[in-house]
Amino acid sequence: MKKFIKIALFWAFLLSSLSASGYVNAVKVPGNVAHLTPESKAWLSASFSEVTLYPQTALKFFDKTANEMNANNKAKKVKIKALYDGSNLAFLIQWNDATKSVQTKESTTVYGDGFAFQFPQNYSDAKELPYIGMGSAKRAVIVHLAKATEGVYEPNGEADVYHQVNKGNQNLYNEELKAYEQAVAQKMQKQYQRDFISEGFRSMTQIRDNANQAFMQMSYKDGFWRGVLSRTLKDTYLDLSKGAFPVAIAVWDGEKKNRDGLKLLSSWIPVKLVGISGGDKLIEDLTTPVSGDxxxxxxxxxxxxxxxxxxxxxxxxxxxxxxxxxxxxxxxxxxxxxxxxxxxxxxxxxxxxxxxxxxxxxxxxxxxxxxxxxxxxxxxxxxxxxxxxxxxxxxxxxxx
Missing domain, CATH: 2.60.40.420 (Cupredoxins -  blue copper proteins)
Known part of the structure; x- marks a missing residue:
């Protein structure tokens, strides 16, 4: 028992020290990480790494009020963990937010909090990674985006128009109306999640062919958001199984009218799949401090x-x-x-x-x-x- 405790403490120390080295360690765990929630106990297997996000100021946003609300934005630290099971990869992100902002379907001026993970499609050379702002020509990125929203019904690809009609316009009463409302509730999306492929501004295209399997979830408690992204390590669009890969992270604060490019975002952060060889050059290139006067x-x-x-x-x-x-x-x-x-x-x-x-x-x-x-x-x-x-x-x- 003492030997087991010593080994456990050694690995805990090793993982915590590595988490401060400028890259994130994805720890391999038994079981399936494809549908972890923010509360899953599996997250105890990994240590948090801190990542700093910065205000996007390359382009000015076309909303005077929102610009004024975000004029003095500072850098923000978020915490992330990563796990993988051999086939799937999962991230947990945690960040403080004093207000829980949820986008509603009754207003076009209320915005939800949100987060996104972005991966370069080709990361063989750290010197030629895509532009951090949704990729660039011939340097595509995959973006996974989640927002805090009310449940909303959207077309589901099944030519189902019936359940999109407002209940007040349905010729239904009493039990029939209740049954209709229950059917809509079952079909509606409880939370906004989208997956995109992009080669820069105005080129983002939603992935709809089911070749990209991803799951996202958000939960808010005690002034903190916790969000999860789970996805396959390898699919038609992306191969993240090569030992190490870069990821970029963004968060939005709905209370300050954040949306689109008005956000906080990170640089490319290397993620190491612990136990899989490869990726050392990528990590070195992305973590070596710049030298110059x-x-x-x-x-x-x-x-x-x-x-x-x-x-x-x-x-x-x-x-x-x-x-x-x-x-x-x-x-x-x-x-x-x-x-x-x-x-x-x-x-x-x-x-x-x-x-x-x-x-x-x-x-x-x-x-x-x-x-x-x-x-x-x-x-x-x-x-x-x-x-x-x-x-x-x-x-x-x-x-x-």
């Missing part, structure tokens, strides 16, 4: 970037001209920042509606219809200067 990088940014981009106290550029870089270090990897400096065409963020801001187009189209960034390439810079710029912009992020 931050002070010199700031000087170079003023000389080369401030004419178009807003960041920190630099506001001389016209609004909407280019992405705001105030939190770029919070949700962009150092590899992405460097790639954007050397080759802006590699990932082109679409930006605002070009008809609303015709003088602030972020890209043009070439003869093949491919997006070409309006930002010039800075591949002419020497390596030290580029690294210094990366170091500076990696430091650009809100405090907690």
């Amino acid at each position: 931050v002070a010199n990088g700031e000087k170079l940014a003023v000389e080369n970037c401030a004419a178009c981009h807003h960041y920190k106290d630099q506001k001389i550029a016209p609004d909407f001209m280019a992405p705001n870089l105030s939190n770029i270090g919070g949700y962009a990897t150092k590899e992405y920042i460097k790639e954007s400096i050397e080759n802006p065409n590699a990932v082109v963020v679409p930006g605002y509606n070009i008809k609303a801001h015709p003088n602030s187009a972020w890209y043009s189209l070439d003869e093949q219809g491919q997006r070409v960034s309006t930002m010039p390439a800075y591949d002419w810079m020497d390596e030290k200067s580029k690294n210094d710029l990366v170091a500076f912009f990696s430091s650009m992020k809100e405090e907690e």
Whole structure:
């Protein structure tokens, strides 16, 4: 018995120490994790890892009230755990929220709290991961999204119109009406969950072919949300069985009118499948601190970037001209920042509606219809200067 306790304490210490190493350990457990709930005892097998989320400020949201409510948003720490059983993978996320916000069907101005997990379809090279904002051209992501909503009936693919009709318009009374209401309650969705594939803004497409099996659930208690995502390790769209993979996380606060791009999000976080070899290079690339002279990088940014981009106290550029870089270090990897400096065409963020801001187009189209960034390439810079710029912009992020 003493030997068992010592072994258990050793593994508990090991897992807790690993959880602070910059990546998340997914622990293999017996049984099936495909339908775990936030209260499942299986979660006791893993330790929490802290992940920091940052306000999305690259693009300004088109809602004056919501922008005012979120103007002073700070970074936020969430806790996550991960388990797998050999066929399925499950995440538990926990974050504090003073208010429980539930989206109702009676209002279009009430928004629900929510969370999402995002996975890159191809993560063979950490230097070429998709853009954190819903992917990028030829770099697709899979997004699992859950929101706190009232039960709502939606078309179910069975051509069932009858149960969508308001009960007041049904020619039913007494027991027949009660039976109708019960049937609607059984068919309605108790909670909003959607799975998407995306290659950037305006390209998100819901996955409806059942080739992507995922389950999500949310519960609120004592000022905390706890959410679960369970999905297969490998399916038609995604293979997460290679030892390690990246994940990005986002949360929405409905009380502050969060929805769409108005959210807090993380950078790409590596997840290690404990017991499966592989993925060491990915973890190393995503967790190795950036090296460079931050002070010199700031000087170079003023000389080369401030004419178009807003960041920190630099506001001389016209609004909407280019992405705001105030939190770029919070949700962009150092590899992405460097790639954007050397080759802006590699990932082109679409930006605002070009008809609303015709003088602030972020890209043009070439003869093949491919997006070409309006930002010039800075591949002419020497390596030290580029690294210094990366170091500076990696430091650009809100405090907690």
